[in-house]
Amino acid sequence: MITKHLRHCLLPLAAALAMTTSVATQADTTYKVIGQPAATGLVQKNKEKPFFDNFAERTGLPINADYKPVDQLGIKDTEQLRIMKAGLFDIVSLRVSQNSRDEPTLLGLDLVGVSPDYATARKVYEAYFDTLDERLQKQFQIKLLGAWPFGPQILFCKKPISELADLKGMKVRVYDQNLAKFIESVGGVPVPLGFTEVHQALSLGVVDCAITGPSSANSSGWPEVTTHQYPLGFQMAVNGYAISMKAWNKLTPEEQGKMLAAFTELTDDIWTYSEELTQDAMNCNAGQEPCVNGKKFNLANVPVSDKDQETLSTAVQAISVPTWAEICDKANPQCSTNWKNTVGKVVGIQ
Known part of the structure; x- marks a missing residue:
């Protein structure tokens, strides 16, 4: 038989259990x-x-x-x-x-x-x-x-590179059509590959260079199969x-x-x-300090030339936007117009 005192103790417990059961459900x-x-x-x-x-x-x-x-x-x-x-x-x-x-x-x-x-x-x-x-x-x-x-998507190559012109005839891993078109414009041969396929492709010579972020490259060991990093940021x-x-x-x-x-x-x-x-991964890839989060390698860190910066900047209106707009407008008729009315105003492209 439940006493009055015990009943008073059990009621709050029952209520708490009911609430717990409700939340769990x-x-x-x-x-x-x-x-x-x-x-x-x-x-x-x-x-x-x-x-x-x-x-x-x-x-x-x-x-x-x-x-x-x-x-x-x-x-x-x-x-x-x-x-x-x-x-x-x-x-x-x-x-x-x-x-x-x-x-x-x-x-x-x-x-x-x-x-x-x-x-x-x-x-x-x-x-x-x-x-x-x-x-x-x-x-x-x-x-x-x-x-x-x-973060900035940069070049990793297993052959010496000092500027974009050196990509002429080289096979370069890309991941979208816009990037492929740019690599073609500087003489490279774009090769679409999924991220997880790249390390082996570099190792076997299927590609000479590949593009990704410094941290992703470090985490997946790309510096094991490359020799140079060129920190020109194509995309983010x-x-x-x-x-x-x-x-x-x-x-x-x-x-x-x-x-x-x-x-x-x-x-x-x-x-x-x-x-x-x-920034940390850029240091780690080149064997420099501070290197806090990544593994140290010994890639040559190639300075980006003003000429290549200008080539990339010029490509926005000459290659990137028109190439993309042609494709996008076929799928979505207002695509490039909407972009110019939003992003275009921010970056000064109409």
Whole structure:
């Protein structure tokens, strides 16, 4: 028989258990998440993965995340939009350039030569966000939650290089059409390759040079199979986070606000972290100090010539924008007009 005193003790406990059970039931929602390739390194390892591993805590929502890097799922990073449209995942860490064949509008975030530094890249992103979000919702039923850069995408070569002209006849790994067109313009032979294929391709001589960020190159051991790094930043390798509209529409307006706030905090953090990693990795790749986060190698760090800076700058209006606009306008008739009305105003291109 339960005494009056014991009943008074048990009632709060029962209420607490009921509340715990209720929260636990709510937390049974689990999002399936496609992450960045683990091979890309420290942004994925130290920022992205911890965020999704602690998703409920970071968002303040009773939702867990089943997070897996794309290179561990057996999915090509060029197929992310199609997979999201098919409803197979709830959130994707979207590889922007790699998916631009399926949606050329994406590449407006990161055209060759448009963003020579982090500050400009941030302005481009903020100017273009709403335009890109609207397009992704319409075409692929996903909503953009935020974007961030890996950092300047530079050249790594296994043959001596002192300027862009040295690329003549060399096979160069690229990851989108815009970059391929630029490499062609300086005499190189563009070879499209997924990131995880590059180390072996360099080792076997399938390509002579490859383009990526200094930190990603360091994490994946590219300096083991190259001799020179040329820090001319072609693009910023912007990547985004997007949620399926099906999952988004199940959230209340308040929950949507919490979700957006969490991803804004994450992407802001990565913007800062990316800039720190880039300089550190440049030092590490060349065997210089300070080298805090990466592994030391001994690449020749080739100074960028003023001539090559000018070549890249000139290419924006001569190659990057018109090449992209022709492709994008076929898929999305207002594509280049929308870009010029947003990004174009920020970077002075009309």
